[in-house]
Amino acid sequence: MVLLLSAVSGFLHALDRASMRDMGDKYDITTIIAIAAISGPIGGIIGLYLGGALLRWVGNWMGGTGSSETIRAAIAWSSVPVIWAGLLWIPAIAMFGDVLFTSDTSSLDGNLGLAVALIVYGLIEIVIGVWAIVVFLKCLGQVQGFSAWMALANSIVAMLVVAVPIVMVVLLFTSM
Numbered sequence: 001m002v003l004l005l006s007a008v009s010g011f012l013h014a015l016d017r018a019s020m021r022d023m024g025d026k027y028d029i030t031t032i033i034a035i036a037a038i039s040g041p042i043g044g045i046i047g048l049y050l051g052g053a054l055l056r057w058v059g060n061w062m063g064g065t066g067s068s069e070t071i072r073a074a075i076a077w078s079s080v081p082v083i084w085a086g087l088l089w090i091p092a093i094a095m096f097g098d099v100l101f102t103s104d105t106s107s108l109d110g111n112l113g114l115a116v117a118l119i120v121y122g123l124i125e126i127v128i129g130v131w132a133i134v135v136f137l138k139c140l141g142q143v144q145g146f147s148a149w150m151a152l153a154n155s156i157v158a159m160l161v162v163a164v165p166i167v168m169v170v171l172l173f174t175s176m
Contacts, residue, residue: 015040137151
């Protein structure tokens, strides 16, 4: 079940990324969905294993007691709100179509109802996104033997372990 949750979550994240990157400017909606259906689950499962290993490694430094398996389960199960929110893609694609994936939103200019619906859709996504973060921190805290705040610290330090070396390498090569 953990792999299935990660695969579905990966698909939905791929759709979100395609929308944020205006992929509809280059590809039609069918192609975008096909690419997301292939790359999303693969990315979701890879992210599950890499993220789980990183959170376990950093969490162990901080006194966490979670195993790789329980941390992966926490990551996967905390994606349930995101998966429920993914059901919103169905009416959103039906209402907005390609507009969700393009930089050109001129079709919304004359339609106040659709523009308001798009704003409401965005607000619902934000609320569910915050809820998903809280659920993730609670799940991670539970398996690590941490509070949610300590799970937040675990997550931030894990992100820094990845981000700081990347930033340093980028700065090194851009300063030459």
